[in-house]
Amino acid sequence: MSVRGPSLTERGPGLEERGPGPVPVTLSVNGAERELEIEPRVSLLDALREHLDLTGPKKGCDQGACGACTVWVDGRRVLACLTLALSCEGREVTTIEGLAGPDGELHPMQRAFIAQDAFQCGYCTPGQIMSAVALTAEGHTRDDDEIKEWMSGNLCRCAAYPHIRAAVRAVRDGT
Amino acid sequence: MTTAIGQPLERVDGRAKVTGSARYSTEIPATGMAHACLVGAQVAAGRVTAVDASDAWEEPGVLAVLTHENLPRIAAQPPLVPSLFGGPAPGETFFPMQDDTVHYGGQAVALVVADTHERAQHAAALLRVEYEESEPLTTIEQGRDQAYEPEAIFGGFLPGHSARGDIEAGLEKADTVVECTYTFAANNHNPLETSGTTAMWDGDELLLHDATQGVNATQLTVAALLGIPLSKIRVLGHYVGGSFGCKAMIWHHPALAALAAREVGRPVKLALTRAQMFTSCGHREEQEQHITLGATDDGRLTALRHHKLSPTSHFDDWAEPSLNSAAQMYACPNYEGAYRLFRANTMTPTFMRGPGDSTGLFALECAMDELAERTGLDPIELRLRNFADSDPVSGNPWSSNGLKECYERGAARFGWYERDPEPRSRREGNWLIGTGMAAAGYPAPPPGTPQRARARIYADGSVVVQAATPEFGTGVATVMAQVAADALGVPVERCRFEKGDTDFPGIAAAVGSAGAGMISAAVHTAATALRDQLVREAVADSGSPLHGADPADVAVRDGVMTVSSPGAPSEAYADLLQRNHRPDAEASGTWNPPGLDTPYGMLTFGAQFAEVAVDPELGMVRVRRMTGAFAPGRVLNTRTVRSQLTGGMLWGLGQALLEANHMEPRTGRWAAGSLGDYLIAVNADAPDVEVELVEVEDRVVNPLGVKGVGEIGQVGANAAIANAVHHATGRRIRKMPITIEDIIG
Amino acid sequence: MRLITYSRAADAAGAITTVSSDPTSDFLAGGTTEIDLLRQNVLTPRRLVDINALPLTGVEQAPDGGLRIGALARMSEVAASPLVRERFPVIAEALESGASPQLRNMASMGGNLMQRVRCPYYRDTASPCNRREPGTGCSAVEGFSRGHAVLGTSEHCIATHPSDVAVALAALDARVHTHGSRGEQTYSIDDFFLTPGHTPHREHPLEHGELITAIEVPSSPVARRSLYLKVRDRESYEFALVSAACALSLVDGTIADVRLALGGVATKPWRAHRAEGVLLGAEAGRESFTEAARVELADARPTANNAFKTGLAQRVIVRALETLTANGRTS
Missing domain, CATH: 1.10.150.120 ([2Fe-2S]-binding domain)
Known part of the structure; x- marks a missing residue:
């Protein structure tokens, strides 16, 4: 893919800089490790909905003003629309799809x-x-x-x- | 006889909705899915002079940039006809990107398609559109002088002017005249699911997943716009994330999604952004209503004059029908109603929950409260004195009524008569407490076309009923299984309602509270036809225990046909089918609704009560409790009906205290374009709500006598709150919404 | 949202160096402002440095009995802290009246101070806005300005500062600690927020890449009797139309100590110094409260849409003081 501006590819000192093109990411979602390749700008909400086909979290506003995208990150309720998917690496994401028991028994x-x-x-x-x-x-x-x-x-x-x-x-x- | 109807059954789609497995229209996976993003005009009037897409094309993954320069022309623009009438139902008679004219802010000027959502969004942001801007006109303040009286509104179905008796003579006769002007901010629907369409072509066949109140309406409208045969277009809408009217008419995005998908040769998903929900699918227009009531000293109305002024688009004479129920509520012999419109830089306004009547009856019911105060009558007593025994407009009898019972039972449940009628008579700390009531009315209009459904029973005795209607929160799948169960005489657990697919028998868009009535009529008709067919087969079948019986003597319960004769010979539907090696049996049903000229007044009635606490120093109004009593004909499921009525009443709260959008006079653009700026009620605003159901028998509206509950819950709730604010504070605030500055001002 | 790169900082120095050396980079903490405004194309960084793993968390008692709040402590954590709830109830109340539970779980305290104005014109790239694009003009002055400020405004910007907790922090003389290429700095909260003046795009004195590390609230016995009163249209999940953070102590009916700051009415969290001047040493009562409120709002410059805020702010001040002196609460 094309990248605009050479500065984008430079690494910051001491930091591993990823992107801006698609990068491999591993997310732990509902107890399973899921691998996907996304641009760093992809929100957790879009990663779940568009890349992992978990459409339980809903997009109501994409602005943090409605709560329809509420998921848990490390057990705390947050808004997936204002969370970058990459920032959730190493964290446990739980969506509505992960709430029922493994046998489908409802919470x-x-x-x-x-x-x-x-x-x-x-x-x-x-x-x-x-x-x-x-x-x-x-x-x-x-x-x-x-x-x-x-x-x-x-x-x-x-x-x-x-x-x-x-x-x-x-x-x-x-x- | 089984009686599934009326049972408070849990929603059959509950599991899908609480587990997240319910798929909405832009959640349909497809290989190669592309994402489309609309670009709205940043000016409200003028024309597009140039579009520079070079930066947009720099964004990776861009597949198409469509503007007025390259978007295919539509085949035909169908006229604006409300979708209840069963035909093509465009939200406005204008289709964007056919030329360079900009009629309103946010009007679609481009559509960008890319391989991911992020790329489409950003490419859209990079598109540089140049405008030649002219001065916009959008507000009543600006347009008042240009107002005209339209011949008809509402797709031509309602007259611009109507009258009965002699209004001047009526006012002459009055001992008391109440004359008030009420103003209403514009409202936006804002269902939590934004509108959206997924479009897929297979050769010349088009499949759309659309968030709509009527899949047939989408099919008919898109087919007309694109000029493709109806047989080549299928629309699915299994789950819709709320509508409240903004998905009642068919706006541009389904056709645009289809055009984009054809352009890029891939499935395309077009989901409106939240901001675009304010500029792409109609709104409840800003309006001003002027009411004059004349009454005798004992509170009998002698005259009612009701005028409305509102902006409409450049293309359509649209006003929400605010003068409908208000003209019918009271036995007033002299009446005059008139709509006045002016052309503005706005899209065509549209239906929004309680369309027309929630504003029209706000005005009337607040004015009635003032009249009650003037005449020294209790507000319910005043209304009873003006009770209309027959429809005051036509003189016809009511198909059913129940209003008096609503007053009585609502008042009892609420504790209405415990109030001291004196305003400002109750204080708790910093709060003034007040109560108010209002009457509610909403038309129970028949749809304009025959409604159809299909019922099939399998050899194991399980039943599937199908109709095209989508589910957008009403509980249609649950209640139609109940309807089918009773008509067929089978347990409701054995019945499944399939919906949201134009391959199923056609149903008009479920709008204006007509859905439950017309769909139940179609389902009932189809299921009854299937029952009758099976009974006929059984009595004609020499192998059946029912052989030779008179079909009229056969009753069906739990799927077993039984003759009411000695020995009570019986046979199950399933046995009949299995014995004859038949996998299933099927029947269609068509319900022909009564015509618009049916000699009955058809209105749903209710009574609303509210208690508010007002902090007069800080201007805060909190609704502490609400009670609504409604007479919606037959209740198909008390659980889902209570929920819908509760939601409607809380909508009334939002309209009364929170919801407002304003056009900026300078720019002609909406001041609010997000859920942070356009306030809808949150949990903390919503008190517990009591719903009292007054069942009335109605033999006219449809076979089961269902008058619908989608709108009536909202109508009058706002007026009850405003009247309660007056009772609490002694102040009349004649506007919607009532906000802090009104209270402290 | 434009393309961005993402990196996760392991130490503060690396994060500061990276962001300081690149004007197109931003820190990413809770993200509730940054991601939102990136998506609106209001903020346009090319590089985000995620600082959430830095050890800047915690809510602790400082040696002087005050409070030290890590810049990456979440709003919800601070509000839940028993120390805060007991000694600085106004901070806990202000926090819990802000945003929503989900946003409070995300938003950091440092990020809260750095949040941008909620002016709809600022958020709409189609509208002129001096704060977003200096020199383009202020759309709000002649536009729809019901929510806008009446204090601390200029002809160039009338946007209201949106934070609730910053109002409480302003009342309690908090200090903001930062670390940047110039080394460590400490700002009084009053100096930390700038009024728009001729430079509305400058919201803080911080240089690019300067990182908030902690917020310190000095020991303040008066804060034990404090409250946050917030008036808004909706009962929750909305910014203030007017709010007041107030702490007060009385000796024999005379006001011995008082702290008062206003939210929702000013271009920055507004410490009500003038009102405090009237109140200190005065007899507690409606008369002194009303006078204090009048004096504080004397220079208010409302627009046609928000004229009610001037009077409302005065009423809110009086109510907050009355509530505290009655030792009761608003219902």
Whole structure:
């Protein structure tokens, strides 16, 4: 491929500089090592969706303003659209596809979302669930006000919000 | 009789949606997929004078740069007809890149295709487009003087002016006149999935995966634009990530994706960016509504005048139909309604949830609240005094009503009568607390064309029902299995609804709350036809225990046909098929909807209640709880229906307090172009919502009497909130949204 | 997004040398601003140096009883720190009122201070913007400016500084430690943020390649009684229209110590020195609060769209002070 500007290929002192063309990358996603060849500018979200065919993480805005792309990196919920895929090398990425058990048994939060009808179109749902599970682990489920605030990074245009809270409560209470 | 209908069944696609396996229209893998990126005009008026693509072509992997200079011309521009009427349904009667004219900001001026998403995006950014700019006109402030009264709006289906009685005489008779102007910011739909299409050619056959409310609408529109036979184009739309009206009409991107795919000879994915969602698929227009109510001292309406002013595009006379339900809600003998439009540098506005009525009834219901205050009547009592026993527009009886029950049960559930009607009478710390209510109405319009479905039963007794409609969050796959189960007399677990494919029987776009009614009608018709066919076969079959029975005496339950005669001879559908070595049986059903001239008023009713807390010093409004009571005819699934109504009510909250876009007068471009700038409600804004369902029997609208719930939840919710703000603070704020500066101003 | 190269820095010196020597390079920390603006073509580096592996994390008590926050500590980590929550509640509250939980897990404290303005014109490369392209003009002055600043503005830029936590840090006299080609530097937080003046493109005094290493908050007993009050349209996940970080101590009804800073109304996190001057030694009460608020906003220069902010900011100041003196909280 063509590269514009000789400075791009120079290595910074002491740093291994990669790109700007496609470079081999190994990502650990949902417990499996995945190899891909991508330009360094590729976001984690596009790497997952376009290169690894993991389309559970959704692109709602590509600007960090909707939460539909929420995944976990090293167990913490983050936005895949504002994360470079290369920066995730050596880290563990978990997407909605990695949440259910190996035999396909749904995570309790997934079951609760179905039981509480906590979605309609389903587009924000993977992000909501990744946030909801993280929220529970973070301990931010004491009451509805806390759940509301700590789930507010995930927009739902169908406005299933009361039902999303019900699902989080159900998992919290083991009901 | 099995009664799957009405059961709160869980969504059949729940597992796909919670595991991420549900594929949306730009998530379809294909070998050699190329990525397209639209380039929107950076000016709102003028023309493109030059396009320099040299830098764009420097980007690796670029496959095509299409502009007005090289994009193929469209075959024909179909007229704008709402997609409910079942024909081609372009969002506007303009197709971009046919010449160099720029009519509005963001109008597509180029399409760049590359082998990866990043390369397409960046090449698009590198494209240098030069413009000759002329002065844009976009706002009501700028266009007021150029307003005209259109002969018709809404694709020609609604008159620009309508009247009954004598408005002047009605005002003359009034003891009290309430006259108010309401202003509305423009709104953008912003479903979480942006619009997008994946296009693949195989020879001269085109396959589209499209995010649409109607795959047939996409098929018809793209076929017309491209001039290809309908038989050569198939559209799939299995999952759609929300629409709310922006995928109800067919905008340019499906045809552009198809043209791009033909150009590069590869499958092409065209997903609009979030910013492009503000400029590529319509919006709810900025508007101003003027209401004059005349009433006698005892609160009976003598006159209603309702005028609306709004901008439309250079091509189409479009206004959302804000004067529809508002003209029908009350028994007012003297009425005048008029739309006024002016041509602006905007794309054609379009349907957006609660189209027309969420603004029209905001105005009317806020004015009614003022009238209640003037006449000293409780707001519900005022509305009951003006209850319309028949459709005030046509004089026809209602197909069904239920409004009084909505008032009664909503008020009881909400605790309406515990309020002190005096404004500013309740304070909790820094917060003033108020309650408000409003009536809701939304048309239950029949679709314009026959609706079709197909039902097939296999020899093992399992059932597949098919219709072309996509799923965009309504739960259609779940409820149509319920409908089919009851019609056929089989357990619902044995029924599967297949959807989202133009190879299936045709269905108009599921818009305007008509989806559940028309699709259930088609499914019910097809499943009933299959049932009747199997029963007929059984009674004619000498090998069947039912042989010789009168088909009218046969009932089917759990897939078993049983004659209501001594001995109750019976046979399962599956046994009948297996005995005759038949793998399956199939029937089609066509439902012919009632015509527009059906002698009934067809409106869905509801009543909305809200409690707000207002911090008058800091200007903050928080909705603490909402109750809605609705009479949507037959309820197919109480779980999905409650969800949809809840969502609609919270949309009302967003419209009342958050959602606003404004055209910048200088540039003619939207001030907000992201989800950070255009605010939709987040979880923290959304209170718990109570939904009360008032089932009413309707024998007119469709076979199952389903009037739909997509819109009615939103209508009136905004007015209930505004009326609650008045009750809390004593101040009337006659605009949408109500924001901090309005409260403290 | 343009083509970029990526490298991961193993030590701060290497990162600083690399970025300092190449004006087309940027540090990459949490990425919540950098990647966003790269994608908008607002920032145009050719080279990103990922500093996330550098040992600049941690939230610790400083020897003087103050707070030392590593530049790469994440917003969520700082907000969760018991030390911060107990001794500097205003910092924890400001952090947790900002962005969303996901973004707070990503964004570093240093990056938070370096975040760019949220002016829509700055983010839109089709619009003139003096901050993005010096000399092209300010679209906001005559444009849609509801969210824009009323304090610290110039005719060249009226964009609001978006940070919440920087407002709390401004109130508490934080210091910003950096490391660059000139060696180590320390800036008072007030000096760290520049008002636009004639040079809106200069947001900080830092030279290119100068890396924030830590943020230090001096010991501040008054901060134990502090709060962050944020007013916005949406109840969460939105920048402030007006916010106030406030700490206060009373002796016999008289204000013995007070710290006040404003967010959402100014081109930088706005330390309310004038208001503090009125309040210090005054009797705590509506009268002194209102006067302090009036004095602080006396030089406000609103636009047609954001005139309400002047009054709102005064009300927010009064409410914050009243809440603290009542030792209660806003509901």
